[in-house]
Structure formats: C-alpha cells, structure tokens
Amino acid sequence: MKEASIIGAGLVGSLLSIYLAKKGYAISVHERRGDMRNEEVEAGRSINLALSDRGIQALKEVGIADEVLNIGIPMHGRYIHNLDGSHAFQPYGKEGQYINSVSRRELNCKLMDLAEAHGVKLQFNQKLDHINFKKNELSFKTEQQPQTPNAKHQTVPYKLLFGADGAYSAARLSHMLQHNLFEYHQTYIDCGYKELSIPAGENGRFLLEKNALHIWPRKEYMLIALPNLDGSFTGTLFFPFKGDMSFEKLTTEETVLSFFQQTFPDIVALVPDLVKQFFSHPTSSLVTVKCFPWIRDDKFCLIGDAAHAIVPFFGQGMNAGFEDCSVLNQLMEKHSENWTEILDEFQTLRKPDADAIADLAVNNFTEMRAKTADPKFLLQKKIEAQLHEFYPDKWIPAYSQVTFSPHIRYSEALQNSQRQEEIMQEIMQKEDVANSANNRAFIDKIVKEYLEK
Numbered sequence: 001m002k003e004a005s006i007i008g009a010g011l012v013g014s015l016l017s018i019y020l021a022k023k024g025y026a027i028s029v030h031e032r033r034g035d036m037r038n039e040e041v042e043a044g045r046s047i048n049l050a051l052s053d054r055g056i057q058a059l060k061e062v063g064i065a066d067e068v069l070n071i072g073i074p075m076h077g078r079y080i081h082n083l084d085g086s087h088a089f090q091p092y093g094k095e096g097q098y099i100n101s102v103s104r105r106e107l108n109c110k111l112m113d114l115a116e117a118h119g120v121k122l123q124f125n126q127k128l129d130h131i132n133f134k135k136n137e138l139s140f141k142t143e144q145q146p147q148t149p150n151a152k153h154q155t156v157p158y159k160l161l162f163g164a165d166g167a168y169s170a171a172r173l174s175h176m177l178q179h180n181l182f183e184y185h186q187t188y189i190d191c192g193y194k195e196l197s198i199p200a201g202e203n204g205r206f207l208l209e210k211n212a213l214h215i216w217p218r219k220e221y222m223l224i225a226l227p228n229l230d231g232s233f234t235g236t237l238f239f240p241f242k243g244d245m246s247f248e249k250l251t252t253e254e255t256v257l258s259f260f261q262q263t264f265p266d267i268v269a270l271v272p273d274l275v276k277q278f279f280s281h282p283t284s285s286l287v288t289v290k291c292f293p294w295i296r297d298d299k300f301c302l303i304g305d306a307a308h309a310i311v312p313f314f315g316q317g318m319n320a321g322f323e324d325c326s327v328l329n330q331l332m333e334k335h336s337e338n339w340t341e342i343l344d345e346f347q348t349l350r351k352p353d354a355d356a357i358a359d360l361a362v363n364n365f366t367e368m369r370a371k372t373a374d375p376k377f378l379l380q381k382k383i384e385a386q387l388h389e390f391y392p393d394k395w396i397p398a399y400s401q402v403t404f405s406p407h408i409r410y411s412e413a414l415q416n417s418q419r420q421e422e423i424m425q426e427i428m429q430k431e432d433v434a435n436s437a438n439n440r441a442f443i444d445k446i447v448k449e450y451l452e453k
C-alpha cells in the first residue's frame with residue numbers, strides 16, 4: 001500500500017492530502033489543533049483570503065473548485081477610500097477578471113471535509129515535536145487528551161512525509177537542526193496587523209460596496225476590508241509597531257478613538273465597538289521565510305508556508321501553496337513513483353518562484369499603502385491598462401501576470417515587472433504624458449518605441 005504522512009491540516013496540507021489520495025495513497029494528516037469544524041471562532045482571527053486563478057486552477061485539477069467558489073465573493077477591483085472622503089474604483093484586470101474573498105476558516109473546513117470524503121485520515125491534537133530522519137519517525141505531543149494512555153508523547157513511523165505546518169513549521173525546524181547546509185532567512189516588516197470586523201447592516205446588508213477589496217491607503221499604513229457572505233467585512237489594519245504613529249502609541253481609548261477619527265473617520269461610523277475590538281484583538285507580525293533545501297532524498301518535503309512564507313500584500317501565500325500541490329502532481333505524473341526525481345525537480349522548479357513572489361509581495365506593500373492614492377501612480381496604471389487593452393500579447397500588467405495568468409511563472413512575472421517598471425519610469429518623464437493616457441496614438445507610439453525594438 002502506498003502511504004504518506006502530512007504535518008498540518010491547514011489549507012495546503014488539506015489540499016495536498018486530496019491530491020495524494022486521488023493518486024492512491026493512504027494519507028495520515030497530523031494536526032496540532034483540535035478539529036476547527038467543532039470549535040468557536042477566536043475573536044479577531046477570522047481572516048478572509050483572496051483566492052485567485054493559480055489557487056482556483058489547483059482546486060480545479062482535483063475537481064473541487066466549484067464547491068469552494070460557492071463560499072466566495074467576487075472582488076472586481078480595489079475600492080479606494082481617500083482621507084477627504086472621496087472614493088475611486090480601480091479594476092484589477094479586464095472586465096470579467098476578479099479575485100474571490102473566502103473565509104479562511106470556511107475554506108479550511110471545506111477542504112478537511114473533502115479530504116475525509118477522499119478517505120484521508122485527519123488526526124487532531126497531534127503537535128509535531130520532532131522528526132527523526134535516520135529512523136523515519138515522527139514524535140508528537142498529543143494535547144487535550146490526558147485521559148488517553150501515553151497521551152503525552154507518541155512516536156509513529158512514516159514512509160513519505162510532507163511538512164505543511166505553516167510559517168513557523170516544526171517540520172522545518174527539525175529538518176534544519178539535522179542538516180549541515182540548510183539556508184534560512186527570516187525577515188519581518190516594520191508593520192503588524194490587527195483585525196477589525198465591520199458588521200453587516202440591517203438584514204445582512206453590505207454597508208460598503210460588496211464586490212470589491214476596500215483600501216484606505218495612508219502612506220505609512222493602511223486598512224483593508226474584504227467582504228463576507230453574511231454582509232460583514234473583515235477589516236485589517238496594517239500599522240507600524242513603533243514610531244510616532246504606531247501600535248506602541250495607541251495605548252488608551254482616547255488615543256485610539258482620536259487616531260481613527262482623524263485617519264479613518266468612516267470606519268468610526270461603521271464599527272460601533274471599534275475601541276473594544278482594538279484592545280481585545282491580537283496584534284500579529286508578518287514574516288517572510290526563505291529557506292533551502294526543502295527536501296531530503298525521496299522521503300521528505302516542505303510545502304506551502306513551511307517552505308516559503310510571504311507577506312500578504314499580493315494575496316498569494318495560499319495561492320502559491322495550492323500551486324505547489326499542482327506542480328507536485330504534474331511531477332508525479334512525469335516521474336511516476338520515483339520520489340527522488342519528483343522531489344528534486346519540485347524544489348528546483350519552485351524555489352525561484354517562491355523567492356520571486358516573496359519579493360513581489362513586499363514590493364506590493366509599498367504600492368498598496370502609499371501609491372494607490374497618488375495621482376502619478378494612477379496615471380501610470382491607466383497607461384498600463386491601455387497598453388494591455390490594445391496590445392494584450394505585448395503588455396500584461398504585473399498584477400495580472402501574478403493574479404490572472406497561472407501559465408506565467410512567478411519568477412518570470414518578477415523579471416517582466418522589473419523591465420516594465422523601467423519602461424514606465426521613462427514614459428512617465430515624457431512631456432505629453434499627463435494628457436495622453438486615453439490617446440491611442442500615444443499608446444501605439446510607446447509600443448513601437450519600447451516593445452518592438
């Protein structure tokens with residue numbers, strides 16, 4: 001019998017289990033937490049995620065995209081809330097292109113249900129403590145089961161093992177501690193985040209435009225909000241930890257209220273218990289993890305955030321993890337059951353892509369918080385949109401390459417976007433640029449000058 005074990009029943013571990021079960025593997029998934037399908041949501045940890053084409057493609061391959069999309073809300077663009085109360089809508093792509101707001105919890109529960117329906121054995125309250133790579137054994141601390149004999153520690157053998165236990169992966173730590181040449185880089189950005197729930201209006205009415213990702217850009221920080229099926233929005237404040245305007249300064253009810261009144265006045269009106277939420281919800285940090293190697297021979301592989309955690313500003317962490325599953329699947333087909341070849345090619349292919357999306361995500365933080373309200377930036381985006389409209393095969397904006405073009409690798413998207421940015425910086429210096437965004441002759445001229453050389 002073909003067998004595999006997965007650490008972590010999060011988004012990627014659950015999806016991976018479905019892929020492997022479909023290939024005839026008997027799968028055990030070991031999850032640290034209890035079964036979230038039977039537990040209450042922790043306040044301030046409801047997070048919703050943007051699911052886009054790469055993730056959808058991976059869900060389609062195992063036939064579960066429609067079921068997942070049923071619990072999503074299409075978002076066609078960014079809805080910008082300026083400080084002076086004015087609004088602007090910036091479409092994400094061409095008409096018909098959109099991303100989907102999905103509750104992390106609902107998505108995770110659905111993937112676990114589907115995994116079980118495919119025969120996957122999900123085991124909860126099993127916190128990985130250690131992997132013995134010589135003996136091919138896992139050691140768990142089993143929590144919340146004091147009545148069970150030997151509840152404290154449990155050791156189980158594995159044949160093929162995937163570490164899908166997220167950004168602070170215990171599988172990765174064990175791998176690192178038993179590896180001579182393991183490379184590890186961990187970087188935090190200067191901002192943390194805090195969730196603030198924007199309730200629905202009467203009868204589940206959406207109090208903001210439903211089909212958009214809302215952004216309140218304020219240069220050094222920003223607030224975003226994604227819609228939920230019940231009419232509420234999950235807001236997230238990305239805000240510096242330290243400095244004049246920072247979490248460390250907002251320590252009293254008065255300072256919090258006055259900050260929101262000055263900076264996000266419409267939020268004060270929308271969230272009646274704003275101050276209570278601010279103090280009761282946790283402040284979390286945002287990490288990028290780059291590491292290598294991800295594998296050990298034909299027996300072990302890191303996947304998803306455990307291999308490549310990224311900051312959330314391109315909405316790609318989960319999508320990249322889902323794409324990992326799809327790439328692994330293609331390699332299983334290519335190399336049959338030869339796991340040495342499958343895993344080796346997997347990390348060779350995916351590492352440059354993971355590094356690229358990590359860098360793109362950090363860059364997009366600057367774009368979202370500082371530039372989405374800048375008229376020069378908006379003009380640049382308008383010209384890029386026109387270039388894409390008239391010359392779709394010659395110019396695909398970076399956002400569209402990453403979000404709507406799963407056939408373009410992240411590493412290619414990064415290279416293309418760097419070259420495009422150089423071109424756009426030259427174009428933005430042109431005298432006639434301000435009045436030319438809607439001028440077809442101007443767009444044609446740019447193409448001749450820069451793209452047909």
Ligand code: FAD
Binds near residue numbers: 049315320
């Ligand atoms: P996780 O989802 O973290 O799952 C890991 C699982 O492993 C968990 O169930 C955990 O309990 C379990 N585990 C951990 N340690 C152990 C252990 N020792 N033993 C056993 N089990 C263990 N991505 C997008 O694509 N779009 C977005 O819009 C988006 N927005 C985001 C917003 C925020 C604020 C954040 C923080 C992230 C966002 N992401 C987004 C990223 C996305 O959440 C992650 O990329 C995704 O959750 C990774 O899935 P994973 O399964 O690899 O890890």
